[in-house]
Amino acid sequence: MIPGGNAGSVLGIHVFHCPDAVGIVAKLSECIASRSGNIHSVDVFVPEKKQVFYSRSEFVFDPARWPRDVVDNDFNKISKLFSAEKSVEHCLVDLLYRWQEGRLPVDISCVISNHQRAPNTHVALFLERHGIPYHHLPTSAGNTREAEILELVEDTDFLVLARYMQVLSRRFLESYGKDIINIHHGLLPSFKGGNPSKQAFDAGVKLIGATSHFVTEELDAGPIIEQMVERVSHRDTLKSFVQKSENLEKQCLTQVIKSYCELRVLPYQVNKTVVF
Amino acid sequence: MIPGGNAGSVLGIHVFHCPDAVGIVAKLSECIASRSGNIHSVDVFVPEKKQVFYSRSEFVFDPARWPRDVVDNDFNKISKLFSAEKSVEHCLVDLLYRWQEGRLPVDISCVISNHQRAPNTHVALFLERHGIPYHHLPTSAGNTREAEILELVEDTDFLVLARYMQVLSRRFLESYGKDIINIHHGLLPSFKGGNPSKQAFDAGVKLIGATSHFVTEELDAGPIIEQMVERVSHRDTLKSFVQKSENLEKQCLTQVIKSYCELRVLPYQVNKTVVF
Amino acid sequence: MIPGGNAGSVLGIHVFHCPDAVGIVAKLSECIASRSGNIHSVDVFVPEKKQVFYSRSEFVFDPARWPRDVVDNDFNKISKLFSAEKSVEHCLVDLLYRWQEGRLPVDISCVISNHQRAPNTHVALFLERHGIPYHHLPTSAGNTREAEILELVEDTDFLVLARYMQVLSRRFLESYGKDIINIHHGLLPSFKGGNPSKQAFDAGVKLIGATSHFVTEELDAGPIIEQMVERVSHRDTLKSFVQKSENLEKQCLTQVIKSYCELRVLPYQVNKTVVF
Amino acid sequence: MIPGGNAGSVLGIHVFHCPDAVGIVAKLSECIASRSGNIHSVDVFVPEKKQVFYSRSEFVFDPARWPRDVVDNDFNKISKLFSAEKSVEHCLVDLLYRWQEGRLPVDISCVISNHQRAPNTHVALFLERHGIPYHHLPTSAGNTREAEILELVEDTDFLVLARYMQVLSRRFLESYGKDIINIHHGLLPSFKGGNPSKQAFDAGVKLIGATSHFVTEELDAGPIIEQMVERVSHRDTLKSFVQKSENLEKQCLTQVIKSYCELRVLPYQVNKTVVF
Structure with a gap:
């Protein structure tokens, strides 16, 4: 039992x-x-x-x-x-x-970042309280440190990327072999790559969004799991675009992790998903 | 076959x-x-x-x-x-x-109204083109003409009330014996009865709505099937409250008739519904 | 007076x-x-x-x-x-x-199409009732018939393109010299050009949209005036993508024409709009 | 300067x-x-x-x-x-x-509650970090302790009530003399008073909401400032009604305090508001 x-x-x-x-x-x-x-x-x-x-x-x-x-x-x-x-x-x-108790059905095994952990932030306090290790792995164009990352995550069930600005190599994807979920603060397939809020702002859109998708070898092109939008107007500045996008990112990623852990998300055809 | x-x-x-x-x-x-x-x-x-x-x-x-x-x-x-x-x-x-072809999965057997049919309107042309009879049955406080209505509708599968301003008697409900769907242009259980847009306007609400529900003996109190809302502000007038409500009414009723005809709507407990 | x-x-x-x-x-x-x-x-x-x-x-x-x-x-x-x-x-x-009376604040001077007018449709009846001429100008790759179009529209205040599948030439834009509004049934800047619903369907998006924008020489790239979205899921077919898009197109274009006629839409910077 | x-x-x-x-x-x-x-x-x-x-x-x-x-x-x-x-x-x-920095434009002078402050919660840590006093004033039917409350708040610019389950007396309202904002986790004017989520659940509604309004002598009947809704279905339990309501409450109150501090909220007629 x-x-x-x-x-x-x-x-x-x-x-x-x-x-x-x-x-x-x-x-x-x-x-x-x-x-x-x-x-x-x-x-x-x-x-x-x-x-x-x-x-x-x-x-x-x-x-x-x-x-x-x-x-x-x-x-x-x-x-x-x-x-x-x-x-x-x-x-x-x-x-x-x-x-x-309203928590996500997931255990966080570690956080890996190329930024130093800022002390006394919400995140820092949360990680300390729950004893979650924080690994500082500064990457560079020449050294993506994928081998080290792989070692740290090989026992996990899936990975989540948030504001991770590098494309994972085919070798990494094949070695890890499990699902990797990314959150992108733009309405894919528009605004791939860096600074999607800026791209959206410059394009003069009236709706901004966030997209959560499975990671593939191609940048920001994997099967889409969920998308959310919010209205913007001429009164919005680049700054408010960024703030609204960040807010959408959080909502969208939370929703997707919940669905994923409840076994609601299935790959479908080459680049689609079924989300029950 | x-x-x-x-x-x-x-x-x-x-x-x-x-x-x-x-x-x-x-x-x-x-x-x-x-x-x-x-x-x-x-x-x-x-x-x-x-x-x-x-x-x-x-x-x-x-x-x-x-x-x-x-x-x-x-x-x-x-x-x-x-x-x-x-x-x-x-x-x-x-x-x-x-x-x-995008049509509702329903045959309209007749329209009963206590208003004369206005000629050359969209509705009149639609009814003519499809050969749907229009019955003019002016009702009064003393004569609700339920017996005549019953005779006209007894072979139908269900009834739809739209802006029908009378409470159907228990006798009628029992004699008809099948589902009756009402659309109310207010956010029930608020604003029951006549002129819900005016009631909402006077209450200074910031959201107005429409509610579709099954008809019971009690006015506007049957099991709710669907509700829709729209934002209003201080710039809205009674007139725009009415227009927005009418728009919501149409959307809400169309949605409900479609769901009902697809066998998606089931009564649940005393005053609730399951809508698959 | x-x-x-x-x-x-x-x-x-x-x-x-x-x-x-x-x-x-x-x-x-x-x-x-x-x-x-x-x-x-x-x-x-x-x-x-x-x-x-x-x-x-x-x-x-x-x-x-x-x-x-x-x-x-x-x-x-x-x-x-x-x-x-x-x-x-x-x-x-x-x-x-x-x-x-709820009508758009606009007089339609004519409709120009490269399709024959289908008789007895809603559109045909509407045009007849209001005495609006319908011009059938079949275009081809070699002959866009812009001179004829220009002659028909030169006294109008602005043009509206709906499912117009050709790029208007710089010569036409300069000769006409007034605003031209297009409605595109995709969420620009994604899905430019033909068959945006099919493009969106193939991309596996979870939100589809419509975009109304001013026409410039570059295809589907003019300043965006309004965008609307609707949720789709794995249960949606290409057909339902198309239907939802068409519905969004209508709402979006109606809203934009109303705003435009009320002088609410102003060009802003190179490729943006202010919409009061 | x-x-x-x-x-x-x-x-x-x-x-x-x-x-x-x-x-x-x-x-x-x-x-x-x-x-x-x-x-x-x-x-x-x-x-x-x-x-x-x-x-x-x-x-x-x-x-x-x-x-x-x-x-x-x-x-x-x-x-x-x-x-x-x-x-x-x-x-x-x-x-x-x-x-x-994304903060609300407001200084919190104190928190008054009839519950003991739970240690080590988010709220407790927030109050400690910002040096905001927490006053524990357990009230009872016989003793609403309004005089003590008044003394604590008399130098403030406005009050915010959240889950405050008592009606403030006319005497208190007149003595304080400034605006008091309440958040109610129901869609007023429906579901006034205690346990609005339970009331909504029992009514079988398909939309739940939160309402922020100015406080008057009459329970949950003051001028409405903002309302927000979320969809519910037959799958929702009383528990999920409560969770969704709490979420709406927070969003609605945050929005209203921001608008209020930016001088966007004005009383209008007897029981309405202008919200610029």
Whole structure:
């Protein structure tokens, strides 16, 4: 039994992606029901004429009756049956406790920055209180220090880039091999690269935005997960463009990390996402 | 076979509401799969601690292989199994054609009004072109003419009230026995009754709204289906309050009729709705 | 006296743009007050560190006491005093009547299209009812027929392009010499050129938009007047992208024409606009 | 000269409210220009048929050439001329510096609460760092401790109530004599009084909101300054209603305090506000 979880009160989330076929929902839900799991939510997406299938199911189950290795085994059989490309399940008993306190369902293992940590800021106090290490790795054009970064993050489940001004190399992406989420304070595909607020200001737009996307080799061109906008007018200055953008960045990234940790974000086709 | 539908291309929508139990999704999806129906979308709602279950499934099927009476029979068995309070299915082959042209999935059988029809208006031309009868039934405090209205509408699937300024009697509601949707140009539960724009204007609000709800015996107090708002300022006059409200009314009602016809709207608890 | 206007009830709008200086608002308002005009609204924009001044004033006046030629003369003197680059005034007595009926404050002199007019459509009926000529000028790569277009529009106050798929030549822009407004169903500066909905769909964006801008020689690159967005998800198809874009186009263009006719839109710097 | 202000770089804000007349804007702007003040922004509001005038002007001036007592004297003359009910001006040199750092233009003189201060919270740390006193005044039905509160706040410019669950007495309102702003986490005039989130949840609304208003003797019925809304669905629980409401409360109150300190909020008629 998962420690801390009441029998029967553990929330499972299962995500599934395979070629479309008759009977997938039936098999998945039958499997859960046969273990006395109770489905609370199902999302299914079958794009028109694309012959692919995506689903996400939330179910409550009793880990004493359906232990983790049996869960894995059960879903693996279905994956084989339908030649699934992706099949992931999470057990969310302790995350749920934290959600109830309004925290993101995530543990921050470290912060890596090419700036020195400013003392006594909100961020510094937060990191100290939670014992999160801060690594100062000043990078330069000649030395992106990717090997050091890789060593620091190799045990993490995913990375988040915020105002990270370098393109990660193909070698880094392949070595890390897991998802990397970036937040860009511009409305992609416009305003790629540095200083998007300035670019937007100079373009005289009436709406500014932020975009969160998966990182690929190409700068600011990976699959878009979420975008948010805010109105600007001729009265806005470059400064207020920057402030509004920063605000949008925070909202957009928070939303995306929450969705990602709840297994709501799936890659779709070459450069798109499904966000359940 | 349903005329006009390609074999295998008919869209079925099934809505289900029953006490919560293990295995409902499994049974429903197994039933559809066993008839070679292919699920495209599932919505499940199991409210916390309420022990009830709501679902809505969209599936594509071949009416030659799964004729309507067999569909009915199949779902009826599941209804009995889970003591369902509600189980409805629609076959949407011809509606789909119209949706593709952007029209609401609904046939208007008549318009009843206590105003004379103004000639040469948009509405008049629309009704003429589509051969929709217009009944002029002037009502008064003493004579609400409910018997005549009832006769005109008894074969309809549901009623829509727009700017209907009378409370329908319990007798009428019971005799008609089907859903009645009202649109109110105020943000209920504020501003019930007549002249909600004036009420909102006098209250000095900074947001005005429209509310669509099911009609019950109590004025403007039935379960809310949808609400929309728009910003107002000190520069708005009573006239612009009215214009903005009318605009919101139209958007809100259009949205609700579309959702209702797609079987997305379900009553929930005494005075709430589930809108999938 | 302007026919149809009650003495004292005519609304004047005056727009002014000049190098910044002390006393501009004072001079303008003193001028209006000296003729017994009563200011109802003033907008002033003095961008930080830019040393330029923009204003828009609404005032009620009596044309019997302040005839149009005297109005012109009065404002011309102030223009000279402050070396104004722009000074325009409108008298809005009859437009006001139409505004009160919710119509745009504009007379359509003709519609020019390279498609045949489809009979019995909303547009066709509207044009017939209002006696607005429809000119069918099929263009080709080799023959943009700009000379003919110019002849048809030379007496108009401004042009509106909607789904006009050609770049107007510098010669045309200079010959016409007045403002040309375009509506583009994409979120500029992204998705310039043809098929912006398809471009946005392929880019996997989560927000789509429409942009109205002044036309310049460069395709879809003129000063932006207004932008609107709507949310899309993985469930949206290319078709629904197109439908949502068309809806945004209409709203955005309607808003811009209204603002433009109320003298709210001013060019600002090289490629920006002030929208009061 | 105002300390800390560069000559010529001080921002003045002047707000004016009087019966409507010809020439008010002229007089005000002439006055500012005659002292070499440079107007950057003017807002004028003359409600239709109401014969009243409201304005707010921002201007840059040199306090060496236009000292504060002369400013007062100049505007007082105009007040007398037009029988102004309200005429206030602020000099914003030091506030401006703080605005540039994104802080609210306000000094918090103390926090009064009927709860003990929880140690080590964000709030506690903030108050300590800024040396802001925290007064613990537990109130009861029999003892609202208004005399003590009054003594603590009598030197302040305005009060802000947040989750203050008592109605302030007429005696308190009259003794304090300055503006009191309340934030209510419901969409007034619906859901007055305690637990508005619960009231909204029980009413089955599809939009929840927050309302900031001036405090009057009547509970939650004073002139509304700002309202904000957010969408809710059947999936929202009472808990998420509460969380969304709290979020709206914060945004709404922050916005209102900023507007209020910039002299943008004026009472209008009996129970409305002008918010420039």
